[in-house]
Amino acid sequence: MPHIPHLEALIDPIANDLTSGAAEIALRAITVFQTVLTESRNLPPAEIKENMQAAAKAIVNAQPAMAPLFHLGNQVLLAIDKANSAEEIQEASDRALSEFDARLCKSADMIADHVYKLIPPGELVFAYSFSTTVVSSLLHARSKGKFFRAVCTESRPSMEGRKLATMLADGGLEVLHTFDSAMGLILPSCRVAFMGADSVGQPGIVNKVGSWILSLACRELNIPLYVLCGTEKFVLGEQVFEFERHERAGGEVWVDSPKGVRVLNRQFELIPFSQVAGVVTEFGILGQADIDKHIGTMEVHDALKLETSAF
Amino acid sequence: MPHIPHLEALIDPIANDLTSGAAEIALRAITVFQTVLTESRNLPPAEIKENMQAAAKAIVNAQPAMAPLFHLGNQVLLAIDKANSAEEIQEASDRALSEFDARLCKSADMIADHVYKLIPPGELVFAYSFSTTVVSSLLHARSKGKFFRAVCTESRPSMEGRKLATMLADGGLEVLHTFDSAMGLILPSCRVAFMGADSVGQPGIVNKVGSWILSLACRELNIPLYVLCGTEKFVLGEQVFEFERHERAGGEVWVDSPKGVRVLNRQFELIPFSQVAGVVTEFGILGQADIDKHIGTMEVHDALKLETSAF
Numbered sequence: 001m002p003h004i005p006h007l008e009a010l011i012d013p014i015a016n017d018l019t020s021g022a023a024e025i026a027l028r029a030i031t032v033f034q035t036v037l038t039e040s041r042n043l044p045p046a047e048i049k050e051n052m053q054a055a056a057k058a059i060v061n062a063q064p065a066m067a068p069l070f071h072l073g074n075q076v077l078l079a080i081d082k083a084n085s086a087e088e089i090q091e092a093s094d095r096a097l098s099e100f101d102a103r104l105c106k107s108a109d110m111i112a113d114h115v116y117k118l119i120p121p122g123e124l125v126f127a128y129s130f131s132t133t134v135v136s137s138l139l140h141a142r143s144k145g146k147f148f149r150a151v152c153t154e155s156r157p158s159m160e161g162r163k164l165a166t167m168l169a170d171g172g173l174e175v176l177h178t179f180d181s182a183m184g185l186i187l188p189s190c191r192v193a194f195m196g197a198d199s200v201g202q203p204g205i206v207n208k209v210g211s212w213i214l215s216l217a218c219r220e221l222n223i224p225l226y227v228l229c230g231t232e233k234f235v236l237g238e239q240v241f242e243f244e245r246h247e248r249a250g251g252e253v254w255v256d257s258p259k260g261v262r263v264l265n266r267q268f269e270l271i272p273f274s275q276v277a278g279v280v281t282e283f284g285i286l287g288q289a290d291i292d293k294h295i296g297t298m299e300v301h302d303a304l305k306l307e308t309s310a311f
Numbered sequence: 312m313p314h315i316p317h318l319e320a321l322i323d324p325i326a327n328d329l330t331s332g333a334a335e336i337a338l339r340a341i342t343v344f345q346t347v348l349t350e351s352r353n354l355p356p357a358e359i360k361e362n363m364q365a366a367a368k369a370i371v372n373a374q375p376a377m378a379p380l381f382h383l384g385n386q387v388l389l390a391i392d393k394a395n396s397a398e399e400i401q402e403a404s405d406r407a408l409s410e411f412d413a414r415l416c417k418s419a420d421m422i423a424d425h426v427y428k429l430i431p432p433g434e435l436v437f438a439y440s441f442s443t444t445v446v447s448s449l450l451h452a453r454s455k456g457k458f459f460r461a462v463c464t465e466s467r468p469s470m471e472g473r474k475l476a477t478m479l480a481d482g483g484l485e486v487l488h489t490f491d492s493a494m495g496l497i498l499p500s501c502r503v504a505f506m507g508a509d510s511v512g513q514p515g516i517v518n519k520v521g522s523w524i525l526s527l528a529c530r531e532l533n534i535p536l537y538v539l540c541g542t543e544k545f546v547l548g549e550q551v552f553e554f555e556r557h558e559r560a561g562g563e564v565w566v567d568s569p570k571g572v573r574v575l576n577r578q579f580e581l582i583p584f585s586q587v588a589g590v591v592t593e594f595g596i597l598g599q600a601d602i603d604k605h606i607g608t609m610e611v612h613d614a615l616k617l618e619t620s621a622f
Contacts, residue, residue, distance in 0.1 A: 153492075154467075154564070154565070155492070156465075156467060156490040156491065156492060157490050162565065162568075165568070165569070165572045166569050166572070169569055169570065169571030169572045170569075170571070172571075173571070174571065174573075175571060175572045175573070176572075176573050176574075176575060177561075177564075177565065177568065177572050177573065177574050177575070178564065178574065178575040178576070178577075179467040179468050179491075179520075179564055179576075180467065180490075180491055180492040181464075181466070181467060181491040181492065181520055181521030181524060182520045182521070182575065182577060182580075183524060184520070184521075184523035184524045184527075184580060185520060185523075185575070185577055185580055186575065209490075209492055209493045209495070209496060210492030210493070210495075212495035212496075213492060213494060213495045213524045213527070213528055216495075216524070216527045216528060216531055217524055217527060220527055250488075253465070253488070253489065253490055254465070254473065254488065257473075257476070257488065258476070258477050258480055258481075259480065260480030260481070260483075260484070260485065260486060261476045261477070261480045261486045261487075261488050262485075262486070262487050262488065263487075263488050263489065264487060264488070264489040264493065264496070264497065265489065265490075266489075266493060266496055269493075269495060269496055
């Protein structure tokens with residue numbers, strides 16, 4: 001049982017963040033682990049580990065679709081497993097957290113280098129939902145002197161597409177913006193499309209709702225749609241379906257819906273690999289076979305094996 | 312030149328109505344013609360006709376995508392052409408207006424009879440945007456004892472999908488509602504989809520933005536998508552592209568968009584006939600060849616020939 005009195009209060013901002021990308025939220029989760037460690041430092045080592053496991057499970061459950069949160073917790077739990085004292089736990093955890101942080105930054109840099117080559121100069125580039133990887137890749141290309149314009153849509157109901165538009169415009173890109181269902185009007189003028197991912201597993205890519213119709217429209221119009229995400233988004237087996245647990249209150253879509261109307265508010269959906277041009281990772285553009293191979297090498301801590309979903 | 316002092320004030324409610332179906336707005340336009348006639352009754356016949364032509368052009372320009380407004384004006388102008396006195400004009404106009412009104416009601420009834428057979432009992436039925444024809448057809452089926460549930464999405468930016476949801480729920484249907492980009496999540500559970508149309512012409516169907524991605528999704532999932540509209544929506548030749556003039560202020564999509572972001576707010580798009588299962592009219596389910604044939608018989612008053620677009 002968790003010994004952290006205000007774990008919920010620490011996790012809530014993560015659970016309720018609907019506009020940040022997965023990489024951004026992972027950085028926030030690092031702070032949660034650091035806080036839990038600090039508050040547990042006078043407990044016996046076994047209880048510190050229990051608290052860290054409780055924190056990892058709670059973080060994963062707060063955003064079940066966001067694979068980096070899983071990997072962050074997994075790395076920390078695997079790292080502290082063999083530690084024998086509070087000091088060793090602290091040291092192992094600090095190292096795991098800072099390695100994870102460094103990995104995220106390095107992934108983003110390497111992905112940006114690959115994306116640079118995928119942007120045709122002078123053209124319109126479509127970007128969907130919000131992803132720090134997409135933002136950093138497009139702004140990197142712009143800062144390296146490539147001229148292009150970006151198009152994005154609002155991403156109902158959380159409107160994180162406005163955040164994307166604002167950050168791209170702040171970074172010096174000219175941005176066209178419209179509502180989601182108008183993608184069919186603007187995509188024919190675009191030459192390439194990018195989206196992030198919340199997780200990538202054997203059946204496909206999990207991302208914000210709307211990605212599936214985007215992938216259909218891109219296929220129909222012969223526009224390559226690339227998924228930008230580091231391998232920290234890759235997940236094992238059934239875990240890719242965890243996003244299905246992520247249903248939110250209908251009131252976020254329609255505050256005062258009338259009697260007789262049930263409002264659905266799901267956040268994520270699955271896009272088959274066959275509907276995207278490729279997954280751009282720190283190791284280059286991967287197809288389904290490469291992804292399967294990478295997933296085959298992943299090690300998962302017992303505390304995070306899929307019984308978590310009963311939790 | 313128009314002699315009607317407040318024509319603009321009469322037309323404005325039509326131009327600014329973004330949530331009503333075309334048939335509903337046509338009924339409102341009938342009142343405009345009646346008002347213009349009443350206010351012109353002491354003028355010489357030629358000037359009354361001029362005023363009616365000005366009113367017809369202004370109404371068509373207020374909602375260039377809405378074919379029934381065109382046909383209403385066209386019917387009235389053709390009807391009053393041979394009238395020689397104020398009384399004859401009044402009589403011809405009254406007859407044309409009430410014939411048009413009766414035609415709209417009769418179309419809706421006959422379409423509802425066809426739609427009844429297309430609804431599989433006990434299933435989920437998808438409906439997009441807002442169309443009085445869709446509403447009356449679904450409620451007619453329900454009142455004839457067919458049980459089914461309806462699904463609709465909000466239809467950004469005007470949210471006329473909420474009006475659809477409300478009217479269907481008021482009529483006793485159980486309604487599921489979600490945001491537009493989530494159509495990919497809910498469509499796989501639906502067995503048939505319906506939408507209205509603003510106009511139908513040789514290249515395809517013009518309807519609210521989002522209809523194109525809906526048609527792609529339906530095709531991908533093998534869900535028949537039917538367009539419900541009377542032949543009063545059929546238009547001649549190039550006129551089907553008039554909807555492209557209908558661009559609205561970006562502020563309706565994003566009130567306080569930041570510098571560097573241009574917001575696009577188009578209302579309509581074209582869906583090729585190949586992407587729908589058929590057009591359900593008062594004459595039954597028509598394909599492209601039947602529609603071409605029907606359009607070939609249409610007569611257009613000189614005042615409404617396409618020079619209107621320069622107006």
